[in-house]
Amino acid sequence: MENIKTLDSSCAFQEVHLLDVNLPFCLGCSNCFRKGNEFCPHKDIMTSLIEKINWADGVIVVSTTFNMRETALLKNFLDHLNYLLHRPLWFTKKALVVTTVGAVGGDSTIKSISGTLTGMGFNRCYGIAISAFSWNDYQISPKTQKKIDKKSTDFCRDVQSGRMHYPSTDVLIPYNLFRGMAGNFVKGSKYETKDGDYYTDDYRKKHVYERGIPLLPHQRLFGTLFYLIGKASSKSMEVTYKK
Ligand SMILES: Cc1cc2nc3c(=O)[nH]c(=O)nc-3n(C[C@H](O)[C@H](O)[C@H](O)COP(=O)(O)O)c2cc1C
Structure with missing residues (x-):
C-alpha cells in the first residue's frame, strides 16, 4: 500500500480485516445461485463487502498460506461470492494477491485465489508469495x-492505465457452458434461476464474453464451441432444486 501511495497520491484505500466482520460460514443454501445474492442469509455483512469491491478499481487480497492454500477465513468469504462464477461481475477489476508462506504452497495459494477472482471476472491478477521463515x-x-515494490508497481500502473487485457481462455469455458445452458433457467421455466436472467441480456446472448473485454479470434471460436456444448448438454440435463 505504501508503494502505491507513493506512485499515486490520489489513490484511496478501504481496508477490510475479515476477522473483524464475523462472517458466518456459508450455509450452502444456494439462494445466491438461484434467487440472487440479496437472499443470502448473511447479506448485511456481504453487501457492505461487495460494495467495497464495486467501489475499487483494484483489489489487494492478502492471506497467509495454511495447508498450501488460502486461510479458511478467506475461503469462506470467497464461498459467499461463488455465485459470481456463474454470473461474473467484476470484469474491469484487477487484483494483487499476496500470501505469506513458510516454504511450500505459496504458489498454489496464489493460484487458488486468482483462479476464483478471474472466474468472477477479474481482468488480471498479480501474485506475490513472501517466504516468512519465522513464527x-x-x-x-x-x-x-x-x-513487493516491483509487483505492486506493475499492479498499480496497470490499474492506472485502465487497459483491459485478453482474458485467460480458461474463463471462457464455464462462462460459455453456463451461457449455453441458460435456456433451462429462464423466468417461467421449471427450475428458473438468476443465470437465466443474466445470460438472456441482449449482449450476452450474442457474445462469448463481456462487453469491453478484448478477445482473440481463437477465443471467440473456443467460447462458441463451449456455448454449443452447454446448449446441447442442457437438452438432456435438468438441474433441480427443492421448491
Ligand atoms: C495452520 C498453519 C498452516 C500452515 N501451512 C503452511 C503450509 O502449507 N506451507 C508452508 O510453507 N507454511 C505453512 N504455515 C506457515 C505459515 O504460512 C507462515 O508461518 C506464515 O506465512 C507466516 O506469516 P504470517 O505472520 O503472515 O502468518 C502454516 C502455519 C499455520 C499456523
Missing part, C-alpha cells in the same frame, strides 16, 4: 521489499 516474528528483508 510470528517476521521482518521483511530488503530483497523481499524490492520484490
Whole structure:
C-alpha cells in the first residue's frame, strides 16, 4: 500500500480485516445461485463487502498460506461470492494477491485465489508469495521489499492505465457452458434461476464474453464451441432444486 501511495497520491484505500466482520460460514443454501445474492442469509455483512469491491478499481487480497492454500477465513468469504462464477461481475477489476508462506504452497495459494477472482471476472491478477521463515516474528528483508515494490508497481500502473487485457481462455469455458445452458433457467421455466436472467441480456446472448473485454479470434471460436456444448448438454440435463 505504501508503494502505491507513493506512485499515486490520489489513490484511496478501504481496508477490510475479515476477522473483524464475523462472517458466518456459508450455509450452502444456494439462494445466491438461484434467487440472487440479496437472499443470502448473511447479506448485511456481504453487501457492505461487495460494495467495497464495486467501489475499487483494484483489489489487494492478502492471506497467509495454511495447508498450501488460502486461510479458511478467506475461503469462506470467497464461498459467499461463488455465485459470481456463474454470473461474473467484476470484469474491469484487477487484483494483487499476496500470501505469506513458510516454504511450500505459496504458489498454489496464489493460484487458488486468482483462479476464483478471474472466474468472477477479474481482468488480471498479480501474485506475490513472501517466504516468512519465522513464527510470528517476521521482518521483511530488503530483497523481499524490492520484490513487493516491483509487483505492486506493475499492479498499480496497470490499474492506472485502465487497459483491459485478453482474458485467460480458461474463463471462457464455464462462462460459455453456463451461457449455453441458460435456456433451462429462464423466468417461467421449471427450475428458473438468476443465470437465466443474466445470460438472456441482449449482449450476452450474442457474445462469448463481456462487453469491453478484448478477445482473440481463437477465443471467440473456443467460447462458441463451449456455448454449443452447454446448449446441447442442457437438452438432456435438468438441474433441480427443492421448491
Ligand atoms: C495452520 C498453519 C498452516 C500452515 N501451512 C503452511 C503450509 O502449507 N506451507 C508452508 O510453507 N507454511 C505453512 N504455515 C506457515 C505459515 O504460512 C507462515 O508461518 C506464515 O506465512 C507466516 O506469516 P504470517 O505472520 O503472515 O502468518 C502454516 C502455519 C499455520 C499456523
